[in-house]
Amino acid sequence: MAYPASPELRASTLALLGGTWTRLPSAVAQARVWGADWCERSTPFVHTIEGEVVAHVGVLEIPVVLAGRSCTVAGVHAVCTHAELRGRGHMRGCMEAALSWIDARYDTAILWANDPEIYTRFGFVSQAESIFVGPVPGGPDDGLRLLARDDPRDMDFLATQLARRCPVSRRVAGHDGGWLALIDLALWSPGPSLAWIPALECVVVYSIRERFLDLYDVIAPQMPSLAQIAAHMGSQVDTAIAYFCPDALGDHGLVAEPTVLIDQLMVRGEWPSDPQALAFSPLARC
Ligand SMILES: CC(C)(COP(=O)(O)OP(=O)(O)OC[C@H]1O[C@@H](n2cnc3c(N)ncnc32)[C@H](O)[C@@H]1OP(=O)(O)O)[C@@H](O)C(=O)NCCC(=O)NCCS
Known part of the structure; x- marks a missing residue:
């Protein structure tokens, strides 16, 4: 359910x-230019005082894959109260x-x-x-084309790839067709690198820190293996x-460690009882 049509309520x-x-x-505003409209995707629950919105809880309806099953969960986001009106x-x-x-x-939030x-x-x-x-x-990085966030053609291209992607994992992944990924990218500053690897038909969302490849997402209709990706990401890697979750990355030697990301995933309602380590891609968070 989208935001109310009233421009005043939206602006407030x-x-x-x-x-x-x-x-x-x-x-x-940036995400809207890229084709992902926060105000169409989020359902706002607000408290108003004299017509001004002073508290907000947003809900996104997010298609996901959980334990191999497609379903939709409610994503609660942007929880806030005006600084001068808290504690009431x-x-x-x-x-x-x-x-x-x-x-x-929904069964799950x-x-x-x-x-x-x-x-x-x-x-x-x-x-x-x-x-x-x-x-x-790692291998030579001459087989990739960087995508620029400020180039509309590159972002159109990215949106097209997002629309045709498969979930990055069969265990836990977003499956939203691209709108959530584009909103997350717009919110991510300065943001990761985005590179198209034609030989693998995939967009890799990543950062390189000297010999480390931080791999945030792989956007592809069919997932390549980690070895194939790394072979394009620089010889120093x-x-x-x-x-x-790296289950779709072919044979790999990745081992789970506690996340270094600060925000904690919280769940309310049904959740798979799978005891294996998990992670949502940063582009599937809300
Ligand atoms: C967090 C925030 C939304 C709380 O809003 P608020 O209107 O002051 O909250 P309420 O008065 O409705 O409090 C509701 C309950 O939450 C509790 N609560 C509020 N802020 C809390 C905090 N920071 N830590 C723990 N509990 C908190 C209150 O004690 C109250 O508990 P109770 O109803 O069981 O007695 C507000 O402080 C805020 O906007 N912070 C900045 C944005 C932010 O950090 N958002 C959360 C991102 S994870």
Whole structure:
């Protein structure tokens, strides 16, 4: 369900969010240019005072793969109350309205919290995420084309690849057709590198830190192996860190370690009882 059509309410909501996260309104505008409209994707639960939005809980309906099964979960995001009006129950009111809306529709709600204590009182429990680390032989990086976030043709190309991708993992992955990935990319500053590898028909979302390849996502209709990817990422690379479940990356020697990302995954409702280490790609978070 989209934002209300009223331009005043939309502007007031985005002003509240911008007061809390200063870069958010420009990221929302950027994502819209790329074809992903926050106001169409998010359902806002708000508290208003004299027509001004002073508290907000947003809900995204996110198609995912969980334990091999496609389903849709509710992603709670952008939880905030105006700085001068905190401690008066405004967020609680919005959250309770959001959760009763969610409970009528979905078995599972997820969020990423930098302060998990806020959410345990609403039935969310922390779910550990991992990174997956191991040796890989790098190879010359002349077979890739970097995509520029400020080049509309490159971003159109990326949106096309996102629309035709397969989930990055069969265990835990977003499967949103691209809108969430584009919103996450717009919010990610300065953001990762994006490179098209024609030989593998994939876009790799990554950073290189000397000999380390930080692999955030692989956008492809058919997943290449980690060895094939690493062979295009630079001869100095000898270690990969995958920030998503690497089960679709072919044979690899990646081993789970605790994630280094700060925000904690929290889950409310049904969740697979699979004890294996997991991680959502940074482009599948909300
Ligand atoms: C976190 C935030 C949304 C709380 O809003 P609020 O309107 O002050 O919250 P409420 O008054 O409705 O509090 C609801 C409950 O949450 C608790 N709570 C609020 N902030 C909390 C915090 N930082 N840590 C732990 N508990 C918190 C309150 O004690 C209250 O508990 P109770 O109802 O069980 O007694 C607000 O402080 C904020 O906007 N912070 C900046 C943005 C932010 O950090 N968002 C969360 C991102 S993970």
